[in-house]
Amino acid sequence: MRTTTGWQADPGTRRLRRTTLMRRDLRPDDLAIRVDYCGVCHSDLHALRAHESDAGGVLVPGHEFTGTVREVGSAVTGFAPGEAVAVGNIVDSCGTCPMCLAGQENFCRDFPTLTYGGRDRQDGTTTLGGYSREYVVREAFAHHLPAGLDAAGAAPLLCAGITVWEPLRALGVGPGSTVAVAGLGGLGHLAVKLAVALGATTSVLSRTREKADEAHALGADGFVLATDARQMAAVRDRFDVVIDTISAPHDLAPYLRTVALDGTLSHLGHLGRVTVDTTDLLIGRKKLGSAGSGGRPSTAALLRFCAAHRLTADIELLPSSRVNTALDRLARNDVRHRFVLDMSDLDRQ
Ligand SMILES: [Zn+2]
Numbered sequence: 001m002r003t004t005t006g007w008q009a010d011p012g013t014r015r016l017r018r019t020t021l022m023r024r025d026l027r028p029d030d031l032a033i034r035v036d037y038c039g040v041c042h043s044d045l046h047a048l049r050a051h052e053s054d055a056g057g058v059l060v061p062g063h064e065f066t067g068t069v070r071e072v073g074s075a076v077t078g079f080a081p082g083e084a085v086a087v088g089n090i091v092d093s094c095g096t097c098p099m100c101l102a103g104q105e106n107f108c109r110d111f112p113t114l115t116y117g118g119r120d121r122q123d124g125t126t127t128l129g130g131y132s133r134e135y136v137v138r139e140a141f142a143h144h145l146p147a148g149l150d151a152a153g154a155a156p157l158l159c160a161g162i163t164v165w166e167p168l169r170a171l172g173v174g175p176g177s178t179v180a181v182a183g184l185g186g187l188g189h190l191a192v193k194l195a196v197a198l199g200a201t202t203s204v205l206s207r208t209r210e211k212a213d214e215a216h217a218l219g220a221d222g223f224v225l226a227t228d229a230r231q232m233a234a235v236r237d238r239f240d241v242v243i244d245t246i247s248a249p250h251d252l253a254p255y256l257r258t259v260a261l262d263g264t265l266s267h268l269g270h271l272g273r274v275t276v277d278t279t280d281l282l283i284g285r286k287k288l289g290s291a292g293s294g295g296r297p298s299t300a301a302l303l304r305f306c307a308a309h310r311l312t313a314d315i316e317l318l319p320s321s322r323v324n325t326a327l328d329r330l331a332r333n334d335v336r337h338r339f340v341l342d343m344s345d346l347d348r349q
């Protein structure tokens with residue numbers, strides 16, 4: 001085994017403490033990556049909360065990171081030491097089911113191996129995430145980080161970015177499309193930037209009047225105050241695609257009414273059970289969808305697109321020693337728009 005340093009939650013706690021972590025020795029198709037920057041995702045917060053009431057095992061979060069290849073296994077052909085690399089929230093899949101064969105490893109029928117809290121398909125151990133100075137991953141689930149992309153700002157593309165990119169592409173968003181984004185957090189701000197870069201006329205639907213300036217700064221053309229019935233009525237049947245990134249339980253009906261004829265409301269992330277009056281779908285032949293994470297081909301396509309458009313997340317960069325502060329502030333939505341941890345402080349004692 002190899003050792004590295006990272007941030008771990010011990011059994012029954014959600015506070016992270018710095019400690020020594022074990023990584024597997026390189027298999028023939030593995031890369032050892034020095035993690036340089038790791039984003040702080042809402043999933044990390046949820047995982048830590050769940051871990052607090054879990055007596056077994058340890059948790060090391062982190063599933064959107066960029067870094068540098070340090071070592072390669074004997075059979076690796078696509079990467080060399082020194083290259084810039086990026087890893088997202090899945091690190092393996094069955095490779096043979098219809099979803100995997102379609103390049104949608106994120107929907108693998110055998111469930112993809114998650115970057116942390118997942119079960120390694122070969123030795124059955126629990127995966128430890130990117131809040132760490134080193135990560136060992138199959139080369140097939142690592143991505144080249146294109147030159148010209150800021151490595152810190154690119155880290156959130158690997159979870160938040162790909163989660164909004166796949167539905168935008170699958171729903172055919174491009175020049176001539178009208179898109180609305182509900183919620184302006186880590187996912188929502190990237191949805192606005194990507195929709196604008198794809199050429200769509202883009203609006204933000206928000207319950208907070210103060211978000212209007214942020215929305216326009218991100219490139220949005222329109223801003224609709226979702227608590228204002230007159231403003232919502234004015235955009236009735238307006239948007240071809242509504243990307244709903246609101247994670248708290250909420251009524252979908254007001255947002256469905258803003259969807260255009262034959263348009264789609266796509267809710268991203270996990271909302272659980274919802275109640276929908278099918279009349280809100282019937283009138284206008286509207287569709288309700290969902291998505292999350294992304295497959296390998298579309299992740300590579302996203303990184304190429306972002307490099308071409310010089311598009312990265314708006315981040316607040318903190319040394320990894322402030323990880324608990326970052327999580328506390330994220331829990332209060334006190335971030336614009338994503339925390340990224342600089343892992344280089346783990347090299348110091
Ligand atoms: Zn995530």
Ligand SMILES: [Zn+2]
Pocket residue numbers: 093094095096097098099100101105107108109110111
């Ligand atoms: Zn599969």
